[in-house]
Amino acid sequence: MATATGTKPWGKFALFGVASAICYGWLFLHLNDKEMMVLFTRKEGLFPLLPVIAAFVFSLFHGNFTGYFWDVVGIQAKAHKPQPVVEEIIDEAEGSED
């Protein structure tokens, strides 16, 4: 939601956008191609890993693309304060209780 103040990551946005478009272009081209899609439901050998691998590949490209998408449209996280140092709190608690 914060307005981007630095340089927007257009290069990475375009790169992952193209990769994501290739993945989804392939999927939509074969949307009702049962012979192709049935490969992902085969049970023998290593075939059950196909849907898992596909999910990882799609999430890698499309996940990065969607992240950069919100960056380039100017919707970014609020600059957050660094987390308080918790080790001291925990060490203190451990020291007093043990």
Added chain:
Amino acid sequence: MEGMLIDLTWQNVTFLLIVGFIGGLVSGFIGSGGAFVLTPGMMSMGVPGLVAVASNICHKFPKALVGAVKRNKYGQVDVKLGVFMAATAAIGMWWGAGVQQGIKATYGEAGSNLFVSMAFVVVLSIVGAFVLRDAMNIYRSGTTDSHDEETSKLAKWVQSIEIPGTMVTFKVAKVRVSFLFILPLGFATGLLASTIAVGGFVGVPGMMYVLGANSLVASATELVIAFIMGLGGTIKYAMGGFVDIRLAMIILLASLFGIQLGAIGTTFVKPYVIKVVMATIMLIVAVSRALVVPVYLTELGRMGLDAGMQSLLKNASFGMMLLALAVGAFIIIGAMIRGHREYAVTA
């Protein structure tokens, strides 16, 4: 297996994209959401029940991964707590699946559906009302701006119990508790996940009120649990050949836009808003599932509703589940816009 793959129309795809986006937005914000609409939604398209469940889980784990990575950048994820919870949740899920199979074998499909609906109604009513009461107390106390949420009495007691050899420190959550308290909590999360497919409705409130994690960390850590359990579930269903990759990836297409936005939203809102959204969704879903209880009782021969009334109740129930997601998304976007305005004024 080819017979399990339905022909997808553009209407189907559009429905999956819309629900996927809203479900992703809610998941990015409260750690879970969407599954309770997506599974019955896919089944209404003609997708077999097991394929709908499997495809939903296959979209859930990469979505949770992307959300967890995003929220980890904001310092909200306790990976260690997520792994501990997921490990114990796996036991609950395994046991819950056995209970489900036993009920189905004894009482049939209608008995199983009745059990699931009653679990929804009982658990979500109790937990949802508790979370809502807490959110209202925070609102009334005028401490909504505080990022330091008050630790519940139960969590203070849990944290005060020292059992040698079982104590674990979770640095991001800022809690040190005995592993023996995580075990039943993770078990309950897995049990609920196997029953209603949304374990986060117990996991997130459990991490907040039993362990003492704040709502931001609890909701973000739930994404780690969802990733681990979703990955395991996907492998299990893929081995049975039940995953329709088209359905999973179409939902993912929109849900990743949503989950990124929901995660960004957590940095703008007051933490108690997470509790408001979670409680609102849980209570509407509880009412939604209560509506179909008479339908299943009729199928079991315990009531006598006519076909028209049964159809009306089923449609009303599904409509209320869509409403639950839409209301959740509406509160999130409203809170994000208000948070952004306040940030713009103070920045």
